[in-house]
Amino acid sequence: MDSWLIYRGQGEPDPERIGRLPDPPRWRRFSGDPLPDAVPPVDHSTERRLGERAPLPIQDDESLQLINAALYLRRPLLVTGEPGSGKSTLAHAVAHELGLGRVLQWPVVSRSELRDGLYAYDAIGRLQDAQLSRERASGTGPVPDRARAGDRTRPDGADPVGGADPAGAAEDNAIGRYIRLGPLGTALLPSVRPRVLLIDELDKSDIDLPNDLLNVLEEGEFRIPELERIADREGQRTVHVLDEDGRRVPVTDGRVRCHAFPFVVMTSNGERDFPAPLLRRCLHLKLEPPRNERLAALVQAHFGPGADELHHDLLQSFVEGDDGGELRLTDQLLNAIFLTQFAAREDRVRRGEIADLLMRPLDQQHPRR
Numbered sequence: 001m002d003s004w005l006i007y008r009g010q011g012e013p014d015p016e017r018i019g020r021l022p023d024p025p026r027w028r029r030f031s032g033d034p035l036p037d038a039v040p041p042v043d044h045s046t047e048r049r050l051g052e053r054a055p056l057p058i059q060d061d062e063s064l065q066l067i068n069a070a071l072y073l074r075r076p077l078l079v080t081g082e083p084g085s086g087k088s089t090l091a092h093a094v095a096h097e098l099g100l101g102r103v104l105q106w107p108v109v110s111r112s113e114l115r116d117g118l119y120a121y122d123a124i125g126r127l128q129d130a131q132l133s134r135e136r137a138s139g140t141g142p143v144p145d146r147a148r149a150g151d152r153t154r155p156d157g158a159d160p161v162g163g164a165d166p167a168g169a170a171e172d173n174a175i176g177r178y179i180r181l182g183p184l185g186t187a188l189l190p191s192v193r194p195r196v197l198l199i200d201e202l203d204k205s206d207i208d209l210p211n212d213l214l215n216v217l218e219e220g221e222f223r224i225p226e227l228e229r230i231a232d233r234e235g236q237r238t239v240h241v242l243d244e245d246g247r248r249v250p251v252t253d254g255r256v257r258c259h260a261f262p263f264v265v266m267t268s269n270g271e272r273d274f275p276a277p278l279l280r281r282c283l284h285l286k287l288e289p290p291r292n293e294r295l296a297a298l299v300q301a302h303f304g305p306g307a308d309e310l311h312h313d314l315l316q317s318f319v320e321g322d323d324g325g326e327l328r329l330t331d332q333l334l335n336a337i338f339l340t341q342f343a344a345r346e347d348r349v350r351r352g353e354i355a356d357l358l359m360r361p362l363d364q365q366h367p368r369r
Ligand SMILES: Nc1ncnc2c1ncn2[C@@H]1O[C@H](COP(=O)(O)OP(=O)(O)O)[C@@H](O)[C@H]1O
Pocket: 048, 049, 050, 051, 058, 081, 082, 083, 084, 085, 086, 087, 088, 089, 090, 093, 267, 298, 301, 302, 330, 331, 334
Protein backbone atom coordinates (compact mmCIF):
# COMPACT_ATOMS: atom_id res chain seq x y z
CA MET A 1 0.00 0.00 0.00
CA ASP A 2 1.45 3.37 -1.02
CA SER A 3 2.09 5.43 2.08
CA TRP A 4 0.82 8.64 0.48
CA LEU A 5 -2.70 7.25 0.24
CA ILE A 6 -5.07 8.94 2.66
CA TYR A 7 -8.14 7.12 1.37
CA ARG A 8 -7.33 3.42 1.02
CA GLY A 9 -10.63 1.86 0.12
CA GLN A 10 -10.35 -0.58 2.99
CA GLY A 11 -13.62 0.39 4.51
CA GLU A 12 -12.61 0.57 8.14
CA PRO A 13 -13.26 4.11 9.38
CA ASP A 14 -10.05 5.93 10.32
CA PRO A 15 -10.99 9.56 10.91
CA GLU A 16 -7.45 10.44 12.02
CA ARG A 17 -6.02 9.86 8.57
CA ILE A 18 -7.50 13.01 7.04
CA GLY A 19 -5.36 14.98 9.51
CA ARG A 20 -2.32 13.77 7.57
CA LEU A 21 -3.48 15.45 4.37
CA PRO A 22 -0.80 18.06 3.55
CA ASP A 23 -1.67 21.71 2.94
CA PRO A 24 -3.18 22.46 -0.45
CA PRO A 25 -1.04 23.72 -3.31
CA ARG A 26 -0.85 27.53 -3.33
CA TRP A 27 -3.36 27.86 -6.11
CA ARG A 28 -6.00 25.93 -4.20
CA ARG A 29 -5.85 27.69 -0.85
CA PHE A 30 -9.04 29.25 0.43
CA SER A 31 -9.37 31.81 3.12
CA GLY A 32 -12.79 31.41 4.76
CA ASP A 33 -12.72 31.88 8.56
CA PRO A 34 -13.14 28.37 9.89
CA LEU A 35 -16.38 27.43 11.62
CA PRO A 36 -16.26 25.07 14.58
CA ASP A 37 -16.35 21.57 13.19
CA ALA A 38 -19.39 19.65 14.27
CA VAL A 39 -20.44 17.90 11.12
CA PRO A 40 -23.35 15.45 11.39
CA PRO A 41 -22.21 11.81 11.17
CA VAL A 42 -22.75 9.71 8.05
CA ASP A 43 -26.39 8.88 7.76
CA HIS A 44 -28.43 5.92 6.76
CA SER A 45 -28.00 6.48 3.03
CA THR A 46 -24.27 5.83 3.39
CA GLU A 47 -24.77 2.67 5.44
CA ARG A 48 -27.33 1.35 2.99
CA ARG A 49 -25.02 1.78 0.06
CA LEU A 50 -21.89 0.40 1.64
CA GLY A 51 -23.28 -2.59 3.48
CA GLU A 52 -21.04 -4.09 6.14
CA ARG A 53 -17.84 -3.51 4.21
CA ALA A 54 -15.64 -6.29 2.99
CA PRO A 55 -12.00 -6.78 3.91
CA LEU A 56 -11.17 -6.62 0.19
CA PRO A 57 -10.73 -3.30 -1.59
CA ILE A 58 -13.58 -2.43 -3.93
CA GLN A 59 -11.56 0.13 -5.88
CA ASP A 60 -8.59 -0.78 -8.04
CA ASP A 61 -5.18 0.86 -7.70
CA GLU A 62 -5.68 3.44 -10.39
CA SER A 63 -8.98 4.57 -8.88
CA LEU A 64 -7.36 4.86 -5.46
CA GLN A 65 -4.60 7.02 -6.88
CA LEU A 66 -7.05 9.36 -8.61
CA ILE A 67 -9.32 9.66 -5.57
CA ASN A 68 -6.31 10.59 -3.47
CA ALA A 69 -4.99 12.98 -6.09
CA ALA A 70 -8.32 14.82 -5.92
CA LEU A 71 -8.01 15.02 -2.13
CA TYR A 72 -4.45 16.33 -2.24
CA LEU A 73 -5.02 18.77 -5.10
CA ARG A 74 -8.42 19.99 -3.84
CA ARG A 75 -9.92 19.36 -7.23
CA PRO A 76 -13.34 17.91 -8.02
CA LEU A 77 -13.40 14.33 -9.22
CA LEU A 78 -15.46 13.63 -12.33
CA VAL A 79 -16.46 9.98 -12.23
CA THR A 80 -17.82 8.35 -15.37
CA GLY A 81 -18.85 4.78 -16.06
CA GLU A 82 -21.84 2.63 -16.75
CA PRO A 83 -24.74 2.56 -14.34
CA GLY A 84 -23.91 0.22 -11.50
CA SER A 85 -20.16 0.76 -11.67
CA GLY A 86 -20.13 2.35 -8.21
CA LYS A 87 -19.88 6.06 -9.04
CA SER A 88 -22.35 7.41 -6.52
CA THR A 89 -21.22 5.01 -3.81
CA LEU A 90 -17.65 6.23 -4.12
CA ALA A 91 -18.52 9.50 -2.39
CA HIS A 92 -20.07 7.55 0.48
CA ALA A 93 -17.08 5.24 0.77
CA VAL A 94 -14.72 8.21 1.15
CA ALA A 95 -16.95 9.95 3.72
CA HIS A 96 -17.27 6.75 5.72
CA GLU A 97 -13.62 5.78 5.76
CA LEU A 98 -12.25 9.25 6.47
CA GLY A 99 -14.95 10.25 8.95
CA LEU A 100 -16.05 13.25 6.88
CA GLY A 101 -19.66 13.09 8.01
CA ARG A 102 -22.92 13.09 6.15
CA VAL A 103 -22.57 13.15 2.38
CA LEU A 104 -24.17 16.24 0.88
CA GLN A 105 -26.10 15.09 -2.15
CA TRP A 106 -27.25 17.05 -5.13
CA PRO A 107 -29.13 14.88 -7.63
CA VAL A 108 -29.04 16.82 -10.89
CA VAL A 109 -32.02 16.93 -13.25
CA SER A 110 -32.52 18.75 -16.55
CA ARG A 111 -33.94 21.84 -14.85
CA SER A 112 -31.30 22.08 -12.09
CA GLU A 113 -29.59 25.43 -11.90
CA LEU A 114 -26.50 26.52 -10.03
CA ARG A 115 -28.59 28.56 -7.65
CA ASP A 116 -30.54 25.43 -6.52
CA GLY A 117 -27.31 23.91 -5.31
CA LEU A 118 -26.18 27.10 -3.58
CA TYR A 119 -29.20 28.41 -1.68
CA ALA A 120 -32.91 29.11 -1.71
CA TYR A 121 -34.56 32.31 -0.52
CA ASP A 122 -38.20 32.04 0.48
CA ALA A 123 -39.26 35.61 -0.25
CA ILE A 124 -42.96 34.81 -0.26
CA GLY A 125 -42.86 33.06 3.09
CA ARG A 126 -41.10 36.06 4.49
CA LEU A 127 -43.67 38.50 3.18
CA GLN A 128 -46.48 36.40 4.58
CA ASP A 129 -44.83 36.26 7.98
CA ALA A 130 -44.23 40.00 7.92
CA GLN A 131 -47.90 40.51 7.19
CA LEU A 132 -48.89 38.27 10.07
CA SER A 133 -46.55 40.06 12.44
CA ARG A 134 -48.04 43.41 11.51
CA GLU A 135 -51.52 42.11 12.09
CA ARG A 136 -50.49 40.63 15.38
CA ALA A 137 -48.94 43.92 16.46
CA SER A 138 -52.09 45.82 15.63
CA GLY A 139 -54.23 43.16 17.31
CA THR A 140 -56.14 42.24 14.14
CA GLY A 141 -54.71 38.90 13.12
CA PRO A 142 -54.01 35.40 14.38
CA VAL A 143 -50.84 34.77 16.36
CA PRO A 144 -48.28 32.98 14.16
CA ASP A 145 -47.33 29.47 15.30
CA ARG A 146 -43.72 30.31 15.68
CA ALA A 147 -44.36 33.15 18.08
CA ARG A 148 -46.60 30.90 20.13
CA ALA A 149 -43.84 28.33 20.34
CA GLY A 150 -41.71 31.02 21.93
CA ASP A 151 -38.84 30.63 19.45
CA ARG A 152 -37.02 33.85 20.28
CA THR A 153 -33.56 32.53 20.81
CA ARG A 154 -32.05 33.19 17.43
CA PRO A 155 -29.01 35.40 17.18
CA ASP A 156 -30.00 37.02 13.88
CA GLY A 157 -30.18 40.73 13.62
CA ALA A 158 -33.57 42.14 12.73
CA ASP A 159 -34.43 43.20 9.25
CA PRO A 160 -37.01 45.90 9.14
CA VAL A 161 -39.03 44.49 6.28
CA GLY A 162 -42.45 46.10 6.17
CA GLY A 163 -41.55 49.09 8.34
CA ALA A 164 -41.00 49.38 12.08
CA ASP A 165 -41.44 45.94 13.60
CA PRO A 166 -42.43 45.59 17.20
CA ALA A 167 -39.91 43.70 19.34
CA GLY A 168 -40.12 39.97 18.67
CA ALA A 169 -41.78 40.36 15.30
CA ALA A 170 -38.47 41.63 14.03
CA GLU A 171 -36.76 38.41 15.05
CA ASP A 172 -39.48 36.32 13.54
CA ASN A 173 -38.95 38.04 10.22
CA ALA A 174 -35.16 38.15 10.23
CA ILE A 175 -33.98 37.37 6.74
CA GLY A 176 -31.70 34.47 7.74
CA ARG A 177 -34.74 32.43 8.65
CA TYR A 178 -35.77 32.42 5.01
CA ILE A 179 -32.44 31.49 3.47
CA ARG A 180 -31.47 27.86 3.25
CA LEU A 181 -28.17 26.73 1.81
CA GLY A 182 -28.33 23.84 -0.65
CA PRO A 183 -25.87 20.94 -0.83
CA LEU A 184 -23.26 22.90 -2.78
CA GLY A 185 -23.71 25.98 -0.59
CA THR A 186 -23.28 23.88 2.54
CA ALA A 187 -20.21 22.10 1.16
CA LEU A 188 -18.59 25.52 0.68
CA LEU A 189 -19.09 26.61 4.29
CA PRO A 190 -15.69 27.11 5.92
CA SER A 191 -15.48 23.81 7.77
CA VAL A 192 -12.09 22.69 9.05
CA ARG A 193 -12.34 19.25 7.49
CA PRO A 194 -13.53 18.84 3.93
CA ARG A 195 -17.17 17.94 3.47
CA VAL A 196 -18.09 15.33 0.87
CA LEU A 197 -20.37 16.57 -1.89
CA LEU A 198 -21.96 14.24 -4.44
CA ILE A 199 -23.21 16.03 -7.56
CA ASP A 200 -24.98 13.06 -9.02
CA GLU A 201 -25.65 12.53 -12.73
CA LEU A 202 -24.33 15.84 -13.95
CA ASP A 203 -24.85 14.62 -17.51
CA LYS A 204 -28.60 15.10 -16.99
CA SER A 205 -28.13 18.84 -16.62
CA ASP A 206 -28.88 21.75 -18.87
CA ILE A 207 -25.94 22.82 -21.02
CA ASP A 208 -24.95 25.76 -18.79
CA LEU A 209 -24.72 24.05 -15.45
CA PRO A 210 -21.27 22.45 -15.82
CA ASN A 211 -19.67 25.80 -16.64
CA ASP A 212 -21.50 27.67 -13.89
CA LEU A 213 -20.47 25.01 -11.45
CA LEU A 214 -16.92 25.19 -12.58
CA ASN A 215 -16.70 28.88 -11.73
CA VAL A 216 -17.92 28.38 -8.18
CA LEU A 217 -15.67 25.39 -7.61
CA GLU A 218 -12.72 27.30 -8.99
CA GLU A 219 -13.24 30.20 -6.60
CA GLY A 220 -14.41 28.12 -3.63
CA GLU A 221 -16.92 30.83 -2.77
CA PHE A 222 -20.23 32.42 -3.71
CA ARG A 223 -22.36 35.41 -2.82
CA ILE A 224 -25.87 35.74 -1.55
CA PRO A 225 -27.04 39.06 -3.03
CA GLU A 226 -30.01 39.27 -0.63
CA LEU A 227 -27.52 39.43 2.25
CA GLU A 228 -24.86 41.48 0.51
CA ARG A 229 -27.44 44.20 -0.03
CA ILE A 230 -28.15 44.64 3.68
CA ALA A 231 -24.66 43.96 5.05
CA ASP A 232 -24.02 47.64 5.83
CA ARG A 233 -27.12 47.94 8.01
CA GLU A 234 -26.67 47.87 11.70
CA GLY A 235 -26.64 44.33 13.12
CA GLN A 236 -26.98 42.83 9.66
CA ARG A 237 -23.39 42.22 8.76
CA THR A 238 -23.52 38.67 10.02
CA VAL A 239 -26.73 36.79 9.45
CA HIS A 240 -27.46 33.22 10.53
CA VAL A 241 -28.93 31.06 7.79
CA LEU A 242 -30.04 27.47 7.69
CA ASP A 243 -27.72 24.93 6.08
CA GLU A 244 -28.50 21.62 4.38
CA ASP A 245 -28.01 19.79 7.69
CA GLY A 246 -30.56 22.02 9.41
CA ARG A 247 -27.96 23.93 11.43
CA ARG A 248 -27.88 27.72 11.82
CA VAL A 249 -24.63 29.05 10.42
CA PRO A 250 -23.27 32.59 10.28
CA VAL A 251 -22.73 34.30 6.92
CA THR A 252 -20.84 37.58 6.94
CA ASP A 253 -21.12 40.26 4.25
CA GLY A 254 -23.33 37.97 2.20
CA ARG A 255 -20.40 35.81 1.21
CA VAL A 256 -19.70 32.14 1.78
CA ARG A 257 -16.06 31.21 1.34
CA CYS A 258 -14.67 27.77 1.99
CA HIS A 259 -11.77 26.88 4.24
CA ALA A 260 -11.05 23.23 3.48
CA PHE A 261 -12.09 22.61 -0.10
CA PRO A 262 -14.79 19.90 -0.16
CA PHE A 263 -14.24 16.50 -1.69
CA VAL A 264 -16.51 16.85 -4.71
CA VAL A 265 -17.62 13.83 -6.71
CA MET A 266 -19.47 14.64 -9.94
CA THR A 267 -20.87 11.57 -11.64
CA SER A 268 -21.89 10.98 -15.22
CA ASN A 269 -23.19 7.94 -17.04
CA GLY A 270 -21.27 9.24 -20.00
CA GLU A 271 -24.34 10.45 -21.88
CA ARG A 272 -22.62 13.65 -22.81
CA ASP A 273 -19.26 15.24 -23.45
CA PHE A 274 -18.34 17.90 -20.96
CA PRO A 275 -16.76 21.24 -21.89
CA ALA A 276 -12.99 21.17 -22.08
CA PRO A 277 -12.50 23.74 -19.26
CA LEU A 278 -14.41 21.47 -16.90
CA LEU A 279 -12.28 18.49 -17.79
CA ARG A 280 -9.16 20.56 -17.33
CA ARG A 281 -10.10 21.58 -13.82
CA CYS A 282 -11.26 18.19 -12.59
CA LEU A 283 -9.62 14.85 -12.25
CA HIS A 284 -11.33 12.26 -14.37
CA LEU A 285 -11.88 8.74 -13.13
CA LYS A 286 -13.45 6.12 -15.39
CA LEU A 287 -14.90 3.31 -13.34
CA GLU A 288 -15.28 -0.11 -14.87
CA PRO A 289 -18.20 -2.21 -13.68
CA PRO A 290 -17.06 -4.38 -10.76
CA ARG A 291 -15.83 -7.83 -11.77
CA ASN A 292 -13.73 -10.58 -10.16
CA GLU A 293 -12.28 -9.44 -6.84
CA ARG A 294 -14.18 -6.18 -6.80
CA LEU A 295 -17.42 -7.99 -7.41
CA ALA A 296 -16.61 -10.52 -4.69
CA ALA A 297 -15.81 -7.68 -2.29
CA LEU A 298 -19.07 -5.97 -3.07
CA VAL A 299 -21.11 -9.12 -2.56
CA GLN A 300 -19.35 -9.75 0.74
CA ALA A 301 -20.02 -6.19 1.82
CA HIS A 302 -23.74 -6.70 1.42
CA PHE A 303 -24.14 -10.39 2.36
CA GLY A 304 -21.25 -11.14 4.69
CA PRO A 305 -17.92 -12.98 4.40
CA GLY A 306 -18.00 -15.97 2.08
CA ALA A 307 -21.18 -14.85 0.33
CA ASP A 308 -19.39 -14.70 -3.02
CA GLU A 309 -18.52 -18.41 -2.72
CA LEU A 310 -21.97 -19.32 -1.54
CA HIS A 311 -23.59 -17.58 -4.49
CA HIS A 312 -20.92 -18.47 -6.99
CA ASP A 313 -23.47 -19.64 -9.56
CA LEU A 314 -25.25 -16.29 -9.54
CA LEU A 315 -22.01 -14.36 -9.88
CA GLN A 316 -21.15 -16.62 -12.76
CA SER A 317 -24.37 -15.99 -14.67
CA PHE A 318 -24.10 -12.29 -13.86
CA VAL A 319 -20.77 -11.91 -15.67
CA GLU A 320 -21.61 -14.44 -18.39
CA GLY A 321 -23.17 -11.89 -20.74
CA ASP A 322 -20.09 -9.64 -20.68
CA ASP A 323 -18.63 -11.11 -23.86
CA GLY A 324 -21.86 -10.71 -25.75
CA GLY A 325 -22.06 -7.04 -24.79
CA GLU A 326 -25.03 -7.58 -22.51
CA LEU A 327 -25.47 -5.03 -19.78
CA ARG A 328 -26.53 -6.05 -16.31
CA LEU A 329 -26.44 -3.79 -13.32
CA THR A 330 -24.77 -4.63 -10.04
CA ASP A 331 -28.03 -3.97 -8.27
CA GLN A 332 -29.65 -6.76 -10.28
CA LEU A 333 -27.12 -9.21 -8.90
CA LEU A 334 -27.62 -7.95 -5.36
CA ASN A 335 -31.39 -8.30 -5.73
CA ALA A 336 -31.07 -11.82 -7.15
CA ILE A 337 -28.81 -12.95 -4.30
CA PHE A 338 -31.15 -11.46 -1.74
CA LEU A 339 -34.25 -13.09 -3.16
CA THR A 340 -32.86 -16.52 -3.88
CA GLN A 341 -31.82 -16.77 -0.24
CA PHE A 342 -35.48 -16.98 0.72
CA ALA A 343 -37.29 -18.24 -2.30
CA ALA A 344 -35.08 -21.08 -3.34
CA ARG A 345 -32.36 -21.94 -0.91
CA GLU A 346 -32.41 -25.65 -1.75
CA ASP A 347 -34.20 -25.74 -5.07
CA ARG A 348 -31.55 -25.14 -7.71
CA VAL A 349 -34.00 -25.04 -10.62
CA ARG A 350 -36.18 -22.43 -9.00
CA ARG A 351 -33.08 -20.54 -7.96
CA GLY A 352 -31.97 -20.42 -11.59
CA GLU A 353 -35.37 -19.16 -12.68
CA ILE A 354 -35.41 -16.35 -10.16
CA ALA A 355 -31.89 -15.40 -11.10
CA ASP A 356 -32.81 -15.32 -14.79
CA LEU A 357 -35.81 -13.20 -14.07
CA LEU A 358 -33.96 -10.62 -12.03
CA MET A 359 -30.75 -10.58 -14.03
CA ARG A 360 -32.20 -10.15 -17.50
CA PRO A 361 -29.83 -7.95 -19.44
CA LEU A 362 -31.15 -4.42 -19.77
CA ASP A 363 -32.24 -4.04 -23.33
CA GLN A 364 -29.70 -3.19 -25.94
CA GLN A 365 -30.54 0.50 -25.93
CA HIS A 366 -27.63 0.73 -23.54
CA PRO A 367 -24.75 -0.51 -25.65
CA ARG A 368 -21.48 -1.09 -23.87
CA ARG A 369 -19.10 1.77 -24.17
N1 LIG B 1 -17.67 0.53 -2.29
C1 LIG B 1 -18.83 -0.16 -2.26
N2 LIG B 1 -19.15 -0.91 -1.18
C2 LIG B 1 -20.31 -1.58 -1.15
N3 LIG B 1 -21.22 -1.58 -2.14
C3 LIG B 1 -20.95 -0.87 -3.23
C4 LIG B 1 -19.74 -0.13 -3.36
N4 LIG B 1 -19.73 0.49 -4.57
C5 LIG B 1 -20.90 0.14 -5.16
N5 LIG B 1 -21.63 -0.67 -4.36
C6 LIG B 1 -22.99 -1.21 -4.66
O1 LIG B 1 -23.10 -1.36 -6.06
C7 LIG B 1 -24.35 -0.84 -6.52
C8 LIG B 1 -24.13 0.16 -7.62
O2 LIG B 1 -23.39 1.26 -7.16
P1 LIG B 1 -23.77 2.76 -7.53
O3 LIG B 1 -22.83 3.62 -6.78
O4 LIG B 1 -25.22 3.03 -7.36
O5 LIG B 1 -23.40 2.80 -9.08
P2 LIG B 1 -23.58 4.01 -10.11
O6 LIG B 1 -23.75 5.28 -9.36
O7 LIG B 1 -22.31 3.97 -10.93
O8 LIG B 1 -24.78 3.67 -10.93
C9 LIG B 1 -25.06 -0.25 -5.32
O9 LIG B 1 -26.09 -1.11 -4.94
C10 LIG B 1 -24.03 -0.19 -4.23
O10 LIG B 1 -24.60 -0.50 -2.99
